[in-house]
Amino acid sequence: MAEIRTIDIKEAVLSENAGLADRLRRRLMESGTFLLDVMSSPGAGKTTLLLETIHRLRERGIRTAVIEGDIESTVDAEKMAAAGVKAVQLRTGGACHLDAAMIEAALHELAPGDYDMIAIENVGNLVCPAEFDTGAHRRTMLLSVPEGHDKALKYPLMFTVVDCLVVSKTDYLPGSDFDLAALRAEARRLNPTLTVFEVSARTGDGMQGWCDWVADGIRGVADARDGALDC
């Protein structure tokens, strides 16, 4: 009888996806294109926030394209196109998240050098997208006021992997029992360096700070490219 051997591995799960994501991140850095991953549950307002953000960034001379991830339909890409925004629709056909390979495929449809930013509108889901690095330079999640403030307790991984939390639909705050302080405390408990914005894309409240944060990310990638070229 053959002897049982134990082989030490110490390899991260999904390391193949992580490796591809790192390569995409570097490639986009070299073309000076900031990749932003936007995640939330369905209906938190990703499309509306992105449209308003792109509109405001355009006034600052920033060119944006969007990768739309949906299980089915091209509704969001059509909304983007109607607003004059270049959009690539990824239909996952049942999969609950986007991964680096899907983003790589979508990038074939775009000339990254033509854009200062490519925003990924991930599949509406607070669980699965957290597991898959898409190659984004920064990851953002939205949590809308109607969803309630207790979501950090229910979806802890998402709160630990993002750089920024946008509390959206703050125009619903009056009359609601949404506890912003409790959400901030719980989110920072999981992610002490998390940046938090409170935004209503409908009224424009808070949009300035959020757009500054996005513009800062775009500048960071452009500076990194220029720094690399100087070497």
Add this chain to the structure above:
Amino acid sequence: MHELPILRSIVGVALRHADEAGASRVLAVDVKVGELRGLDAAWIQSYFDFVTEGTPAAGASLRLKESKALFRCRSCGATFPPGPHAGGDVACPHCSSKHVELASGNELLIESIDVV
């Protein structure tokens, strides 16, 4: 649904290492899972059985070792569990520094495999 690609990745890595070691069968796979991952052990096992079917890892046991969430203080190096934090910011219970980072609880790592 994200359990399936995760399990495919786990099984793929295990089979690759088993093959490289010239092993004919995988008997067990040890995986470290951070509690923040929110992976359900019962689901994971059934996905594992499904993904390993017809492979040298068929019938292997999947052993999950959960790691607890811990913060590390970047000022004094102390580690401490997340607790109720009144003010909203996490601070080190030893030196009160707010420069803290997540030290564990987020892992998803294949530690080792048992093979013959």
